[in-house]
Amino acid sequence: MALEYIPFNRPYATGKEHGYIQDALDSRYVSGDGRFTKLCHQWIERRTGCARALLTHSCTSALDIAAMLLDLKSGDEVIMPSFTFVSTANAFVLRGAVPVFVDIREDTLNLDERQIEAAITPRTRAIAPVHYAGVGCEMDTIVAIARRHNLRIVEDAAQGIMASYKGSALGAIGDLGSFSFHETKNIMSGEGGCLLVNAPEFAQRAEIMREKGTDRGRFFRGEVDKYTWQDIGSSYLPSDITAAFLWAQLDQAEYITGERLAIWDRYHAMLAPLEQRGLLRRPIVPADCGHNGHLYYVLLPQDADRNAVLKKLREAEIQAVFHYVPLHSAPAGMQYGRAHGDLARTIDLSARLIRLPFWIGLPEQHQQRVCETLGAILGR
CATH class of the missing domain: 3.90.1150.10 (Aspartate Aminotransferase, domain 1)
Incomplete structure (x- = not known):
């Protein structure tokens, strides 16, 4: 008898995805920041305690925005593990920064916090810890190092939703964080991600960058009478159809x-x-x-x-x-x-x-x- 094939991954559906997508279609509003996007934002903010959650096309997109928010200059350095996905480095390289790769721990395969300080130079601007397999890095030590050297922390928590370090949600400990909702992740929408803004001073600018560099969000909230080009940015909003799919997953x-x-x-x-x-x-x-x-x-x-x-x-x-x-x-x-x-x-x-x-x-x-x-x- 032939053996049954056992695949590495099989995306999970809760059964509510089709219904929520139909709700989005029936609402006649299916572009970004619709009803389901808002539900997802509220859930993530409530669950993690971040100051602001912003859905994106991918975790890569969330990291891209995070790198823009840091105002990195050519030659600036960002400390990170080499054992990570390319997006962790690419986000900063696109801003002209240099990834400085530090070794990992034997036990968790996470960034070795004991080697970070020796890798800091006058050009260092940030640390990008990656929570491998949804297991948290030693964030108390990393936060203490960042404070001593006036560095920002961007958490790559692509694999970290619903995981924690000493009771704090992964992605919501540093200045900025990111989740992935790729089909290989626990909670998924096919493709998708989220930027977690934990330092409140970044919140308004992050919203602008995510909306093509405009203050469109403020316009729809009635805070300005028209929206205009305010800053650098790009189009990072997923459609509300994607958010409807994601809401079915977050709900479960x-x-x-x-x-x-x-x-x-x-x-x-x-x-x-x-x-x-x-x-x-x-x-x-x-x-x-x-x-x-x-x-x-x-x-x-x-x-x-x-x-x-x-x-x-x-x-x-x-x-x-x-x-x-x-x-x-x-x-x-x-x-x-x-x-x-x-x-x-x-x-x-x-x-x-x-x-x-x-x-x-x-x-x-x-x-x-x-x-x-x-x-x-x-x-x-």
Whole structure:
């Protein structure tokens, strides 16, 4: 009998998406900042405590606005991990800034806060921590460093919705934050994102930049009698159809997160024997971090051939995948950024990481098969 294929991801729908999209269509207002956009903004502001939430086309767009708000000049530097998606760096490179790549921690794979201060120069303007897998960076230390050196913090919380650090929502701790609602994320709208404005002084300018550099928002609120070009900006508003889809997901965020955490916990229990045998390392979540079950990864032994392991999993009809190629080793990373130190952990850990199939509805027997197959491959 042929084995059933187990995909890496399967986007989840709550069942309310079609109805809300129809509501948006019936309202005859489907462009940006309609009723559903406002509902999403209110939910995110209430849930995270940010001063202002602004939906965008993507997390990339949210980071782009954040970088514009910092008024970066050519040659300014922004400290970040190399182990992240390209958008973290691109947002600042587009403003003429230089990404300074710092190594990651052994346990969480997050930016190593102990190495930040040594990477600061007179050109440093900001720190961009990335909360990998929905597990928070050591934000108390990062905030303290930023205050000592008068730096801004832009949180890349693309994977961090419904996750927290010491009770504070990820994305709402630094000056600015960002969420992703890409189809691979816990809460999704196909494509989509959100800028979280936590420093109130950025709120009005962020709204203007998001609206093509105009004060259109103030006009619709009756605060000005016409709207005009006020600042740099671009068109970052998603349609209210996208927001309607997202609202169906946000409305079920507690359920979605609970289901993902249950899947994460099952993997964690099933893989404990393999870790005890030294065949892999499971994820580590610090006690003061409330994670959201965004993904489940394992780290292979240093002598393992990751490509061979992935190939054998594919042959067993299991789609597991690697993750980021470190940015400092990429052609654009070498051209536009610089590495602080040898980034030995980034190089080592990124080369050993495998992400396992993970989606709401993933049957427990599928998880068991994934773990048994992985154990058989690594135990040979």
